[in-house]
Amino acid sequence: MKKLLATLCAVVLLMTGCGGEQQANKDKPNDNFSSAELQLGMVTRLNTNEKNMGSVLDQFAEKIGVKDTKHLPKFYDSFNAMQMGLESGQIEAISTYNSVANYVVANNDKMEIVPNEALNKITDSFCFAVRKDETQLRDDLNKVIDEMKADGSLDKLINDYVTNVNKGQALPKVDIPKTEGAQTIKVGVTGDLPPLDLILSDNTPAGFNTAMLAEIAKRLGRNVEIVQIEGGARAAALNSKLIDVVFWVIVPLGNDLPIDLDKPEGLELSKPYFKDDVAVIKLKANK
Numbered sequence: 001m002k003k004l005l006a007t008l009c010a011v012v013l014l015m016t017g018c019g020g021e022q023q024a025n026k027d028k029p030n031d032n033f034s035s036a037e038l039q040l041g042m043v044t045r046l047n048t049n050e051k052n053m054g055s056v057l058d059q060f061a062e063k064i065g066v067k068d069t070k071h072l073p074k075f076y077d078s079f080n081a082m083q084m085g086l087e088s089g090q091i092e093a094i095s096t097y098n099s100v101a102n103y104v105v106a107n108n109d110k111m112e113i114v115p116n117e118a119l120n121k122i123t124d125s126f127c128f129a130v131r132k133d134e135t136q137l138r139d140d141l142n143k144v145i146d147e148m149k150a151d152g153s154l155d156k157l158i159n160d161y162v163t164n165v166n167k168g169q170a171l172p173k174v175d176i177p178k179t180e181g182a183q184t185i186k187v188g189v190t191g192d193l194p195p196l197d198l199i200l201s202d203n204t205p206a207g208f209n210t211a212m213l214a215e216i217a218k219r220l221g222r223n224v225e226i227v228q229i230e231g232g233a234r235a236a237a238l239n240s241k242l243i244d245v246v247f248w249v250i251v252p253l254g255n256d257l258p259i260d261l262d263k264p265e266g267l268e269l270s271k272p273y274f275k276d277d278v279a280v281i282k283l284k285a286n287k
Contacts, residue, residue, distance in 0.1 A: 037070045041082040041091040044075040044232040047264045060256050061118035077230035079192045093282040095119055099162045101279035103195045106167035116280045123253045125272035129246040131238060132266050141270045144219045161208035165195050171206040176214045176224050184223040188243040191228040199228050235264045
């Protein structure tokens with residue numbers, strides 16, 4: 001399965017051109033940071049390319065009154081690869097989420113959170129994605145999300161695994177229950193976006209998203225199998241039935257950004273189960 005997913009990822013990248021390596025600017029120090037023309041790392045969006053994403057961000061910045069700012073996104077299929085791009089000088093900064101930025105900075109003293117007038121005003125919601133013909137699975141997921149919101153268990157997971165997590169320590173492992181003879185749902189996750197989701201070196205899941213999956217498995221009485229997959233291959237893996245659910249897909253809140261930047265044709269989205277503001281991190285300046 002892992003070899004098949006790796007092959008699929010390679011095919012997707014060749015077809016779309018997303019995530020391709022760019023030549024690093026050797027004359028630019030790693031601590032360079034420009035607010036006027038920002039080379040920005042982002043996790044691959046499924047329904048747009050780097051050029052279009054840059055135009056969307058620039059238009060949004062202009063609309064909210066931020067002048068003379070040009071965003072130059074570079075897509076990465078994993079957060080680890082994006083951090084390496086930052087350290088090698090391929091990009092100046094990383095666009096991520098407050099929860100991720102706070103955790104990363106607490107565990108890496110080379111990085112810091114920096115303000116960005118436009119990006120800091122963006123809030124994204126997180127959803128499940130299923131194939132368009134899997135409406136029953138979508139409805140089942142929506143039912144669990146509604147139940148967890150109503151009984152307070154979703155807020156508790158967010159508090160335990162995001163808000164109040166000890167950001168300077170390793171994330172707690174998550175045990176996903178197994179039910180003998182139950183149907184298995186294969187869920188694709190990137191597995192390298194702490195504290196939201198993380199696959200540890202021993203293949204044990206950790207973080208908020210996997211704790212959410214454990215609760216879903218328990219409430220639906222089904223087994224959940226986690227399949228680690230690169231960001232750019234999420235939709236292809238879903239539509240080819242290598243996985244049943246993509247966990248997660250992003251939908252910008254409000255009317256200022258297109259809502260389908262991460263939603264190609266053929267996908268149905270669940271109700272949002274989590275939201276977070278966008279944050280920017282960069283390397284600290286060399287002393």
